[in-house]
Amino acid sequence: MDAPAPYVHWGFILISVPNLVLIGVMLLLFVIALVAPFPAHRGSRERRDDQ
Amino acid sequence: MTSDPAAERSAAAAPQVAAREPGWTAAIRDRVERTLPITELLPTRQPAYVGSWVYVFGVVTIAALVWVVISGVVLAFFGSAWWHVSSIGRFFNSIHFWAVQMFFIFMVLHLWGQFWGAGWRDGRARTWMVGVVIFLVSLVTAFTGYLIQQNFDSQWIAVNAKDAVNSTGLGGLFNVTNFGQMYGLHVMLFPVGVTLLVVLHIVQVRSRGVVRPIDDPAAADAHAAGSS
Numbered sequence: 001m002d003a004p005a006p007y008v009h010w011g012f013i014l015i016s017v018p019n020l021v022l023i024g025v026m027l028l029l030f031v032i033a034l035v036a037p038f039p040a041h042r043g044s045r046e047r048r049d050d051q
Numbered sequence: 052m053t054s055d056p057a058a059e060r061s062a063a064a065a066p067q068v069a070a071r072e073p074g075w076t077a078a079i080r081d082r083v084e085r086t087l088p089i090t091e092l093l094p095t096r097q098p099a100y101v102g103s104w105v106y107v108f109g110v111v112t113i114a115a116l117v118w119v120v121i122s123g124v125v126l127a128f129f130g131s132a133w134w135h136v137s138s139i140g141r142f143f144n145s146i147h148f149w150a151v152q153m154f155f156i157f158m159v160l161h162l163w164g165q166f167w168g169a170g171w172r173d174g175r176a177r178t179w180m181v182g183v184v185i186f187l188v189s190l191v192t193a194f195t196g197y198l199i200q201q202n203f204d205s206q207w208i209a210v211n212a213k214d215a216v217n218s219t220g221l222g223g224l225f226n227v228t229n230f231g232q233m234y235g236l237h238v239m240l241f242p243v244g245v246t247l248l249v250v251l252h253i254v255q256v257r258s259r260g261v262v263r264p265i266d267d268p269a270a271a272d273a274h275a276a277g278s279s
Contacts, residue, residue, distance in 0.1 A: 022156070030160055033104035040102055 087258045094257075100264050105168070108161035109256075115154035116249060120242065122147040127238045131201040151193060158186065170262050178255040185248045192241035198233045209233075 005016040071077070125143045126134050134140040162182070164170075171179035197208050212227045226232055 026156060026160060030105075030163055033108070033160070033164075036104055038102040038104055 087254065092257050098261060100267065101261050105164040106261065108157050108164055112154055112157040112161055113249065115150050115157060118150035119147060119154055120246065122150060123238065123242065135201065151196065158189065162186065168262065169265060172262050175259055175262055178252065181248060181252050181255060185245060185252060188241060188244050188248065192237065192245055195233045195237035195241060198227055199230060199237055
């Protein structure tokens with residue numbers, strides 16, 4: 001736990017592997033949120049035309 | 052003395068002309084009632100397009116903030132010796148740390164969703180800007196949190212950060228090696244600021260509703276109406 005994290009060095013980009021993994025997980029989560037079906041409760045949602 | 056029940060019913064059913072009361076309290080009350088009716092503040096129904104996981108990110112961010120505040124109050128109550136030495140103290144310290152991680156992760160996901168959905172459309176520019184300010188104040192709040200951990204990590208961060216802060220000219224006001232100043236800012240000023248801004252952000256979202264998706268045919272009409 002006290003050892004320094006490994007780093008990825010690509011050109012001018014220098015980032016720790018934990019941070020890189022976290023960004024990847026966030027991107028994956030965002031894509032899943034876009035495509036995953038959202039559970040709908042009957043009658044709890046409607047289209048409003050006043051907005 | 053005579054009375055006409057039909058006339059009384061007619062008078063009761065007639066539209067009431069609201070007599071404007073004098074005074075600034077009545078003016079504020081009327082404005083609040085007009086801009087933010089309780090049905091918009093606590094709605095039971097949402098537009099169909101809100102049925103997406105993307106709209107959950109903002110709510111999860113608020114949930115994380117609640118845990119940050121609760122765990123932070125406990126940590127402030129018992130102090131740094133407690134959160135370093137006792138097992139229950141370390142547990143609450145970890146809750147505080149990981150709740151902050153969740154807060155930032157989901158705040159950035161919420162930011163992505165609003166950026167690519169152009170959430171500032173149709174009169175929502177102020178809502179977007181308040182969100183930007185929340186993000187910036189949260190960064191400073193988290194930074195002061197790292198500075199007051201009372202361990203070698205916080206000392207390392209403070210000694211390195213002082214040069215960066217001094218180079219901006221803010222070192223005279225914002226001394227990152229001053230534990231008392233950083234602690235006071237972290238447990239009082241910044242959390243209150245973030246919380247108030249989040250409340251304002253939520254009220255702004257509720258007052259105008261969730262923005263329509265870009266590809267919604269009615270979005271163009273709403274945009275035309277809003278810009279006219």
